Amino acid sequence: MMKNGFFFFIGLLAAFLLGWGGIPLLAHKQIGALAPFYDDGESSSFPTRPPGVAARGQLVYADLGCVACHTQQVRRPDFGSDKARGWGDRQSVARDYIFQGRPQLGDVRIGPDLANWGVRKPPVDAGGIAQFLYSGVVSGAKAVTHPPFPFLFDDRPIVGEVAADALVALVDKTPRRQIVPTERARTLIAYLQSLNNAYEYPEARHVVPVVAKEGAHK
């Protein structure tokens, strides 16, 4: 086989096809056609499609490379501290992502998981998120823990009234100027606020394994 060029190439091709068929294609066959779950009780289906502004925000999230530090996947309650940290009550499942253009699962947690950031406790409003993205400082804290992204904001003179979404804390400090989120910042904030996988699908329920006691009937 090693000497015969033809069979050697057939072997190489088989290696590629086995890997490609064995993982991408098989997984596609299994979950490629995953449909939303229709809940009779609520008369609606889940997950819901993200609003257009949030879908655009996901592109901003992707192009800034937020995925380098933040995951968007919650592990099951008895596997890691994800639930205890308040990142989600149940594990993430494949169905959560079917309407996401480019899921940002991530594989590094230098910052918190964001899978349910839109419904975290305590909640932070859009102004608070904008303030955080601009300064890199969590409200109440002093140190910079997140890289500040001033390029997502316009620093411009106040003409007439202050813009409705101008950063409040900075208006007084810099007279006659205001810091206003750009279009990209607004979509990114809308995206972060839309992150919510709270609905409990049948496959997402946590199953606690029952250990049979000694002498119990099987």
Added chain:
Amino acid sequence: MSSTSTHAEVTAADTAGRWPVLLLLASGLGWLVISGIFALIASIQLHSPTFMSACEWFTHGRVGALAETAFVYGWAANAGLGIALWVLGRLGGSTLRAQNWAMVGTLFWNLGMTLGLGGIATGEATSFAFLELPRYVQPLLVVAYIAIGISGILAWSGRRTEGTYASHWYAVAALFLFPWLLIAAQTMLLWSPVRGVLQPIIDGWYVQSVFSLWLAPLALAGAYYVVPKITGQGLPSYEFAPLAFWTLLFVGTMTGGRHLIGGPVPAWIPTLANAACWMVLFHFIVVALNLRGALTGGGTSLAFISFGLLAYLAGALLDAATSFRGVAVVTQFTYFTTAQQQLALYGGISMLLLGSIYFAVPRLTGRPWTSGAFVRGHRVLAMVGISILVGSLAVAGWIQGTELSNAKTTFGEIAARTRPWLLAVSVAQGFLLVGNMLILANFLRSVSGVWCAGAVSQVEAFRQPTTMEVHAS
């Protein structure tokens, strides 16, 4: 020594076919330095988050993507292809054919890289690991790669001996398989994207396949060629080499799912990866047995190859250990994973390639490395740098992992506790950057000598195969 050994040492494949190989190696070393600059910036941002963050081109995510892309597609691809063409040309026994194709392909590959890195910096990155290059340069890369690969495939098919050698298999496998991989991945992820979590599943498969079917075979093609050349002995346990080769190809790609443990994917994917991680150890053990002569040999090439061989083996053992759910619950999502990747890519692939480069360049140029001091400096900086880099990342990752599992620890506290180790990572990246600048400078000086003075061999350096090593170290 008679003059016949001189002729055997610098063959026609070296002198007549050197420019495509030297162009590939020069491009590779250039990208290695560029990648090092980005990696240094990214590592500083880990302990000083405000560093360059006000500049949109250099957010941590983008710099990390730039460093990774420049490393894989700039350094490893160019250098690996250069070594593969050189090895195939030598084993083929005649001058490399289709050299113009290889030259033009290299120029277009690097044009695509330059455009693509500019695209990543300006926000066009795809956010897929190992596939960050924007969609618009991907077809160019496929065509350029095939143009380079033709030269190697022709050297294989037109070889003068019927038998084949391990370097043949690995080099031809890498040349042949990568275009399939790249086309399959970019079709399913960029041109006609699959839905939902299939994207990270396919990206995981692609990342692993790039390592198992492309980068590792390129590096091993060089190592399998260079080690017996220097030691002057046949490879022990060589009868297992074919099976080890096929094990890597068939089982290696199945190990990618280990990064998805506990994730929102079908559970068979990480479970399969766990089993595959242990099965593929057969490949790594056989490679270590085959090339163990490198560990006891002297000289610069063998020093790099020994380090690379041990890192290659250690990386596989760590991958197998962390593919268990009980270990992954700590190491997953931490710097520990980064440490494993750096161990495999920088410690394994890079060092194996550098060992082959230290052997090949004097034979391609017909003269020893210009500066022995630069060679020694690079050797020390590379080995110390990689050891500190991987060690510090692993410790930082273990601290991060154990603290993350305690829900009361905040991210600020984790950052404070990992900070000393992350500072060490920046120091290590600095060492590596300086070391890589040394080999680039040394390479350019050595090659410019040939460019200006023509191919006048310093014959006495080649009287004994090991003489080059002595000159260089």
